[in-house]
Amino acid sequence: MSDFDPIEEVIEALQAGQMIVLVDERAVDVDGSELVGEGELMMIAELADSNSVHFLARHAGGPVYVAAETSHLEKLGLDAASAGATGPRGASYMVPVNARDVEGTGVSAHERALTIRRLADPESTPRDFVQPGHVTPIAAQSGGTLRRAGHTEGSVDLARLATFSPPVAVLASILDDDGEVASTPYLLNFATRHGLKIATLRDLIAYRSRSEKLVNLEARARMPTRHGEFTTYAYRSLVDGSPYIALVMGEVDDGEPTLVRMHSCCVTGDALGSNLCDCGEQLQAAMAMIAAEGRGVIVYIQSHEGRGIGVLHKLKAYELQQEQGLDTIEANHALGLPADSRDYGIGAQVLQDLGLRELRLLTNNPRKRVGLDGYGLRVVEQVAIAANPNPHNIRYLRTKRDRMGHSTLLEEGDRSDAQSA
Incomplete structure (x- = not known):
């Protein structure tokens, strides 16, 4: 009780x-x-x-x-x-x-x-x-x-x-x-x-x-990828109109725990191939892990760019990191912005609309697990994604590990300091 x-x-x-x-x-x-x-x-x-x-x-x-x-x-x-x-x-x-x-x-x-x-x-x-x-x-x-x-x-x-x-x-x-x-x-x-x-x-x-619905399904289409074919579900938030894209492979509404990735949009990492973060690599790794199991969901959240501050503020934060030596948290604070302002409520509604209840959450971030637990979903397992550090993102990965509690799986002297960054 x-x-x-x-x-x-x-x-x-x-x-x-x-x-x-x-x-x-x-x-x-x-x-x-x-x-x-x-x-x-x-x-x-x-x-x-x-x-x-x-x-x-x-x-x-x-x-x-x-x-x-x-x-x-x-x-x-x-x-x-x-x-x-x-x-x-x-x-x-x-x-x-x-x-x-x-x-x-x-x-x-x-x-x-x-x-x-x-x-x-x-x-x-x-x-x-x-x-x-x-x-x-x-x-x-x-x-x-x-x-x-x-x-x-x-x-x-x-x-x-x-x-x-x-x-x-x-x-x-x-x-x-x-x-x-x-x-x-x-x-x-x-x-x-x-x-x-x-x-x-x-x-x-x-x-x-249980009593309200704040997303609307706008479109659905098949999307072949290098990892196999996903079905894309395009949702619109009824709160602010922002898009939420779900990539779905296999049957995910059968009551079994489902491999899920809540992926924050990162134009620089996902689309432009930036080495300043590991976002693009995490997205591709999540798609590969879901393809290997034959079932799972990725929810791509556009409003989460830069941990919720938007792409322009993110680039300003990069400038502060490069010119003043600040880390990613310090740069956000210098701009008068929180270290992480993301919220997963609308994304959770997407998962619920797809029929999911129990999740095996693909993340290194403990805040995501806590954030989803409050929305009527049960995270039964947190599945880490191994980091692949390089000379440009090693400090960023260490900051996420040391100051934000991420389990980035950095090993072996942080991979020999990302090959002597």
Whole structure:
């Protein structure tokens, strides 16, 4: 029996005006190390009052935010905290605000509750707020947890599922008695102590995946390759319109664990033959491994170019690496971008539409395994792809191994330092 409550019960609790605890037990740092839990205390914004805001501030311990869809925050004329302002896990923060009709400084529980309710009011306009203030809005990505599996999106998803419109939530990070990120056992005890429902992002994502479909099959065609004939399935995301191409060989909907590669588009490596990465080699290796087994799937994700930053930013990162000696993570950070902003929710829907449930995942990246586990798919095995280092990509491969936790299978003195790079 699970320690967590069913999503249906969590939705009912929110509709009744109660707080809940939302846990990201899949959380992983950029270096690949697993975090201990990460939990948020959450409630519906339009039901906030001084007592609930005081409870959030006193018992959670972390900052209090108001989460809403980007379109709603844009309607209210709210500004990003700075250009491209994101938190460490990709959340987008706005400039803190006060409701214009707040009579004091806006910092009291009563005044913050008023501002929170104004942010959730469908009749509010930009004239109803002043900046800066004491309540920080935070923008959820379109598509919610099926696009980005974060607390921000999770809280807005739950507000929408609880039939509040606009779906706006209040959330605060739960810290333990030492002021550190609370562990899952602490969060379970916290929920029991305060009589709150507790749920995981994993269960929320699975709930949405069962009840919603966010991809549409646009075309299907046979594609002969050097590795044999694949069938291509061309999907379009109903969230942002981006394409997802599935290469399928053999019968993959028979219930047996299927060899799967989630491949991030890499124009420079896949199409131009760049030696600065190992992407093209990994794609060809995956196709060969699937052909050898006679069955499997590759999902080619165009929006994942450059670990999610796009080809132009990737080339700027290359420039910083070559001129300033930065590694791939440092270069992204120097551009104000995360080390890895990829999400696998829509790709997981492609796999589900193809009839897959259990995967043998072709990857060296532990984040991919964790990322797919939350979407109603079960990774029964992680199958590594051997790296083939060269003088141009040896540092890149070492960075992925040492700082991002990749199992790149570098051996023998990193292949004699890639033949004396």
